[in-house]
Amino acid sequence: MDYCTKMRETIGNSPLIIVRPSVAIINKKGEILLSRCPGATWGIPGGILQLNESVEDCIKRNVQEDIGIHINNLKLFGVYSGEELNTKPEYGENEYHTVAIGYLCTDFDGVVTPDENQAIEAKFFKLDQLPEETDPFIEKKLVELKGQLEIG
Structure with missing residues (x-):
């Protein structure tokens, strides 16, 4: 059982602060890897920090598990x-206040192979x-950082 699930058992739908490391993965062509779950918007890969895990280990684990x-x-x-x-519930859903930690990665190995069990879609x-x-x-952050992200 992950940290958020354990906390939800204790606090119910009360607000929960989560740490979400994410990474902008840029290939040699200067393209960015975006991913999404069914019905969701496209975003950069990320995950939720678990207890006793560094933010760097969290993002590496999630990218490996979800995208290969x-x-x-x-x-x-x-x-x-x-x-x-912040996630603002409308119909009794859980409320989350997110602290997002954004990373840039241009040095990676492997081929994009999204986790079929989670029906994740990912492409550059x-x-x-x-x-x-x-x-x-x-999208707003990528526009702000576009000069930094472009690979010569």
Whole structure:
């Protein structure tokens, strides 16, 4: 049982602060890897920090499990929080206040092989041709960081 599930058993639907490391994976063509679950928007791969896990280990584990890529190096590019990242329930769902830690990775091994059991979709996109269904927060951050992300 993961940390959030254990906490939910204790606190019910009360607000829960979660730490969500995420990574912008850029290939040699300068394209970014986006992923999504069925019915969700496109975003950068990420996960939820578990107890006794470093944020770097969390992102490496999640990317390996969900997308099949081994992360070699990570570079921190930002820590984000605030109302824009909070999940506001409408029908009794769980409320989350997210602290997102964003990394950049241009050094990775493996081939994109999304976890079929979770029906994850993942593929590379040109930074100036992101899909319409891209998460607005992620799209905004990619626009802000586009100069830093472009690979010569």
